[in-house]
Amino acid sequence: MLPSRRYLHPTTWVAMNIEPAMNKTPDTADNARFPVLKVLMLVTGIALAACSWYAFSNWLRSDDDITWYPPTQECNLHQGTCATALGDKGRIALKVPVSGRITALTPLPLALEVKGVTAQSAAVDFIGRGMDMGLNHFPLQAAGQGHFSGMGQVGICTQEVMPWRARIILDTPDGRIGSWFDFDVVRS
Numbered sequence: 001m002l003p004s005r006r007y008l009h010p011t012t013w014v015a016m017n018i019e020p021a022m023n024k025t026p027d028t029a030d031n032a033r034f035p036v037l038k039v040l041m042l043v044t045g046i047a048l049a050a051c052s053w054y055a056f057s058n059w060l061r062s063d064d065d066i067t068w069y070p071p072t073q074e075c076n077l078h079q080g081t082c083a084t085a086l087g088d089k090g091r092i093a094l095k096v097p098v099s100g101r102i103t104a105l106t107p108l109p110l111a112l113e114v115k116g117v118t119a120q121s122a123a124v125d126f127i128g129r130g131m132d133m134g135l136n137h138f139p140l141q142a143a144g145q146g147h148f149s150g151m152g153q154v155g156i157c158t159q160e161v162m163p164w165r166a167r168i169i170l171d172t173p174d175g176r177i178g179s180w181f182d183f184d185v186v187r188s
Contacts (some may be wrong), residue, residue, distance in 0.1 A: 004143055042155060066169060068175040070134040075181055077166065078102055090116025094124070096152075102155040110138065112168060112172040115144040117177070119170040126155075127183065129163040130137055154185055161186050 069089075075082035078101045083093035093113040096102060110124055126136040133155050140148035154164055161187045171180040 013075070039072070060182070061171075063167075063178075066178050069177065069179045071179055071181060077181055077183045083182075084179050086117060086170075086177055086179060089177065090114065090185055092117075093180060094166060094168055096166075096167055102154065102183065102185055103188055104154050106153065108152045108154070109151050110140060110148075110152050112140055114147040114170060117146075117172055119146070119148070119168060121171045124150070125167040125168045125169065126152060127165050127167060128155075128157070129165050130155070131159075131162070133157065133162075133164075156187075157187065159187065 001173045017073050020043060069084065071082075071084040073084070075084075077096050078173070081093050081095040085091050091169055093117075095111040095113075096108050097111060098106070098108060102108060114122065121142070122140045123136045124140065126138075127133065136153070136155060138150055138151040138152040143149050149152070154162075163182065164185055165180050167178055167180045169176060
């Protein structure tokens with residue numbers, strides 16, 4: 001015959017009554033605590049997204065396979081066409097035909113002339129000098145006989161004067177080649 005519950009040893013009876021209490025969910029006061037773990041997971045996710053964006057944008061802007069030819073003379077894109085030699089391969093000339101100065105967030109017509117080089121495609125990248133201004137890559141359309149055209153735009157900056165670089169990149173049968181022209185944009 002089994003003993004009834006009232007005749008159990010006191011320690012056995014206490015253990016039987018405590019065990020169900022240990023399996024209960026926390027009180028509502030515990031649920032109202034600040035969710036530190038959730039905030040840390042959110043901050044970690046944001047940090048990973050920012051690092052991924054930075055790595056991806058640098059990968060897109062990779063210019064390791066481009067042979068660069070520095071400009072052969074000073075030029076001002078605000079005033080007219082800028083031209084330079086691409087070593088002994090040929091010449092390029094970039095024109096941004098706007099009335100007045102180049103301004104931020106204004107669509108810019110781009111006209112590129114390539115001489116002495118067979119260019120399969122061309123593009124202009126506007127990059128901030130000394131400040132990462134994001135990816136500003138503008139492919140140009142072939143217009144025949146070494147002429148390319150398209151539209152571009154420089155971003156806005158909080159600085160009074162933002163230094164920019166217009167990088168011209170050509171895809172040729174011998175690989176990618178390019179040069180650049182520096183200019184400044186005054187905040188309006």
